[in-house]
Amino acid sequence: MLKIAVAGAGVAGREHIGLIRQNPRARLCALVDSSPAAHAVAAAHGVPLFESLSDLFAASGLKPQGVILATPHQHQVRDAFACLQHFTPALMEKPMVNKFDDVVALRAALQFRAVPVLVGHRRRHSAVLAEAQRVIASGELGRIVSVNSSALFCKPDSYFSAGLWRKQVGGGPLLINLIHEIDNIRFLCGSSCGDIVAVQAMASNSVRGFEVEDSAAVTLRFENGSLGSLILSDAAAAPRSWEQTSGDDPAFARYADQDSCFVAGTLGSIAIPTLRRWQAKGEGSWNEAMRTDTLTPAKTHDNDDPSARQLEHFCDVIEGRCPPKVTVDDAARSLSVTLAIIKAVQTGGTVKPLDVRDNKVEAKSQTRLGATKRTLKPTQVDASTLAEIEGPEAS
Structure with a gap:
């Protein structure tokens, strides 16, 4: 052992x-x-x-x-x-x-x-995501046009009363939840669309009025010109988040008929995690019904839990059987996109993740809300409280 x-x-x-x-x-x-x-x-x-x-x-x-x-x-x-x-x-x-x-x-x-150093993006070990990525990379959906990701869920009042930092700068979904969605999108579409090269974003605290944001909307541009969007909120009574749709973590209520991601191409589309697929007939006119089916992920492990699969993979890495599935370089790209989004919220402009990686923009990891607690204001931020964060999938 x-x-x-x-x-x-x-x-x-x-x-x-x-x-x-x-x-x-x-x-x-x-x-x-x-x-x-x-x-x-x-x-x-x-x-x-x-x-x-x-x-x-x-x-x-x-x-x-x-x-x-x-x-x-x-x-x-x-x-x-x-x-x-x-x-x-x-x-x-x-x-x-x-x-x-x-x-x-x-x-x-x-x-x-x-x-070898493996970075713990556990969703990369999901059989559902692996099957969706296979379909997208195969080209059967044609040229990818867009990807839409949703992370809409409701954190209860008890979540915020358990820690004051959760109401303050650094305790919101931009830092705790966003990087998981970005890594999902990069994993699913990277081989077909290239990496994310530009982002725009807005955030709001209008629901709870805390110092920290409770919602954000993000737009993405890929290397090949494909576009993406992401809506994020921890104040929405909605079933469309990875935690609530995938069933990976039994701590969260599951809605197995719902999806949290939709990837559309010129020849077809796929919904994730249900793996419902649509394929165009002929030239793909909206006047003609598409073929539909539901895919089943390949059974490659006895355990379907991505966290357990991640540990199994780490054992393989230790024994030299394979390289890390998520390298430091790969994880750094997801981090740079996340920091670019935070910078875009602060400035209201378009930010390139490459500029974050090349240190051409100062990418600090927190965003403070203005005194009105209605709109985000660019301000000086500090990254130290990120170390204190332990939220859903942040730990």
């Missing part, structure tokens, strides 16, 4: 520990966390507790074969460097960092250490 250590005893870390205990290929060998609460977690699982990765790697006879980094985002690059220094494969939770400069430093370090 592979010896895997988990750094971080918070929500994400405990979830990873549970997955390790369920996987016959892996064994939890240590926990790394300096908080007092970590002692109980380590004791419950019968593993040694270390205050830092340096202490873990210094312990004789306990070198892990892999490390899962579920630490605050401000520490992830530091912790990844420790893994690289000791030639230990790592799984980094997303969004990986809170400053793009840290991505640059990590990418540079990877040039000198042939150590």
Whole structure:
């Protein structure tokens, strides 16, 4: 069995520990966390507790074969460097960092250490997304015209009363939820449309009136000229989000007949996650009914849970069976698009993700609402509170 250590005893870390205990290929060998609460977690699982990765790697006879980094985002690059220094494969939770400069430093370090680093965009391990991506990449939908993604859900009042930061700058859906949708879109359409090259966005806090946004609308342009749109809100009583439509997480109510993404091409379209497909007849006139069917994803794993599949993939990466499915470079592109969207909200203009990656624009990861709490105002922002965020799929 592979010896895997988990750094971080918070929500994400405990979830990873549970997955390790369920996987016959892996064994939890240590926990790394300096908080007092970590002692109980380590004791419950019968593993040694270390205050830092340096202490873990210094312990004789306990070198892990892999490390899962579920630490605050401000520490992830530091912790990844420790893994690289000791030639230990790592799984980094997303969004990986809170400053793009840290991505640059990590990418540079990877040039000198042939150590695999997997970034934890768990949806990439979904069989449903894999099947949709296969259909889109095959060309059977023709040239992709547009992609529309929806992340509409309602966080209850108790969610906000549980943590004051959730009402403040950095606690809204732009930081917590947006990067997952962007990564979905890039994964689905990247091979057909190229990467996202320009974004525009608006945000609002008009529903709750908190300092932080509760809704946002985004438009995207791909390399080949295809367009995309994304509507995002944590104040909408609606069933159209990945969590509520996919059934990946039993903590969320599921609406199996609903979709959260729709990709349209010149020859057909596909809805996700139901995998309903429409195919044009002849020249594709709207006067003629299209053929319709529903696809079934290929059964490649015994477990349909993307989180469990991600751990299985990490085990393969550790053993050298395959490269990481989500590399640091790939995850950095999703991060740059997300930061570009936040910048577009701040400025009201069009922002190129490439300019974020090349440091041509200052891409800070927070947006403050104006005094009226009705419209967004560009202002000085600070990225430090990103490290404190633990929301749905943020951890």
